Amino acid sequence: MLFRQLFDEESFTYTYLFGCAETGQAVLLDPVLETMDRDLRVLQALNLRLAYTLETHIHADHVTSARKLKAQTGSRIAGPAMDALPCIDFGVAEDRPLTVGTITLRPLFTPGHTDTHHSYLLTEGDTQRVFTGDALLIDGCGRTDFQNGDSVTLYRSVHEKLFALPNETLIYPAHDYQQRHVSSIAQEKARNPRLGGKSMGEFQEIMANLKLPYPKKMGYAVPANQDCGKCPADLPETIRRLCDPSLQG
């Protein structure tokens, strides 16, 4: 398996590339519109053909490149089945993993940041990696104050689905704002300031008092991502130019 951790400096998003050495097929997890050309160059350099894009959730902080990559490469679009998006080619669920060549991404339903958020578990030999999206970040977690987010639900997702994994399981988040790249289940259990050793009540209080600003792209990113990266036609002109013109409805 080939594995690359790619970064978008504007939205602090990690896009993950998985390549099957046997079939030459690849998957991109949480690809970002602005870095699509970079992702295509990496695929080409590794001699890989993009088979699928996959999302952890409907993002509010960036627009996915899923639709544009499909148009350019013929890749198929995967995401949580429970989103029931008409633009999705393959809906994943806990009993419906995405398998491409020798790569199997096993979905774990981890709602709380959004109500349909999934993490993905990848096993290579004895090495387990979990791609936690915005459910669990290094020393943090995704916010729970919009998109049907809920702190009680997120606390349960992290403790029941993620902290239940073996200690050595590697954590790869969807974002990091301080250039951290990787953690482990043992590390987050020990020192995550919101979730490590905290009670549900303590977590609820922390999350209720974050006082975060509204994501600047949310107004158009959420509807765009609900259409796999196609910006809606009724955007105001000031926002419209931020969306990919070729993808506008």
Next chain:
Amino acid sequence: MLFRQLFDEESFTYTYLFGCAETGQAVLLDPVLETMDRDLRVLQALNLRLAYTLETHIHADHVTSARKLKAQTGSRIAGPAMDALPCIDFGVAEDRPLTVGTITLRPLFTPGHTDTHHSYLLTEGDTQRVFTGDALLIDGCGRTDFQNGDSVTLYRSVHEKLFALPNETLIYPAHDYQQRHVSSIAQEKARNPRLGGKSMGEFQEIMANLKLPYPKKMGYAVPANQDCGKCPADLPETIRRLCDPSLQG
């Protein structure tokens, strides 16, 4: 391959366990005298037989359990060949890796913290892990003010041997004092405050001004480790009782 990251709370040392699923053989990297019974319990729980202990370097902050493990389990003692310790059964070097079943630990000569320090590279599929001992820590590095340490040498080791590895290579250090467990080459290049993006001159100045206290165990740990964990006979009584009584000369 089975892999476990074990921790000694007294010296903040990580001991790493590697197990070959095919032969049932195991290697312990940098095992600590005080946690020997815990390590034996983990080996037993995984149904593994200890084939080798291995050291990154002559430690100053803890005594190795290599000799006592050899006496109890029949394991062999491995360490850097250039230490030329009579107690070592197998001396490793860059052209002389340690192979146990399907596990190969490939030595990288990384002096600077001590003058014979080695890191070890382990490959499982496309996953590379490097065990960096005290050469490179998460957001830090080992001190260079004793045991023939040298900051110019350490700077070269990190840049020429470790930062030359692929970005996704996982870093597992010999210590962490803040419960961090794992990093990556990309992460340390980006944000290690001593080595990431710093010039050799800047690094020399940082290392010359650390003003660290003398390690409390150094007086007996270094001579004990030069005999693979056997404390010398001429220790003062106050220190002598800290050493394992059954191993005293």
